[in-house]
Amino acid sequence: EVQVVESGGGLVQPGGSLRLSCAVSGFTFSTYWMSWVRQAPGKGLEWVANIKEDGSEKYYVDSVKGRFTISRDNAKNSLYLQMNSLRAEDTAIYYCARLWGGYCNNTNCHGFVYFDNWGQGTLVTVSS
């Protein structure tokens, strides 16, 4: 059974940092692209970042470029999101999700890509 479990959320002041973790089991983690998707309270879904199977390619939504860093440790079956210079508009539930069917780089997607396994999410609140 696939399991995806996020952790690391919490309350942080504007300008602060937070590191989210995602522990995965039930599938061969090192063979899949992985993503972070977020959802502001009462709002819709927004893709945040993707990372290639071996970590060699990383892509971000424009609003977090230069502030967030996605990474992974395949030996630990874990995905991470380092969030720096946090802003109030980063307040959201952050979901870790497996990317199925292909991948997307900076401009193009290859294959019929969708998020097929999600964690329960971890809430990040940026407020003073």
Added chain:
Amino acid sequence: DIQMTQSPSSLSASLGDRVTITCRASQSISNYLNWYQQKPGRAPKVLIYAASSLQSGVPSRFSGSGFGTDFTLTVSSLQPEDFATYYCQQAYSAPLTFGGGTKVEIK
């Protein structure tokens, strides 16, 4: 970026009703369109991928159609567990983008 627009933003329906939700892309996306269901306090769950392919384990009362810019998700006979918010998502180009959601409520 490709903008995805869903309509309606909410609807009220009764058990057994046939429900249709529409999603429009700001440019042609062929059939690179996915549908998700999200219940309160839960993560989204994929229902349909590639516009009309049913994800494994999803009941056959869910169906998707469309090509180019206009897509629909249909629930043929609404069940109690179908009251939720539904999102479309394009997978034609980066960044991956979602529609604003359609909340299906009990009439």
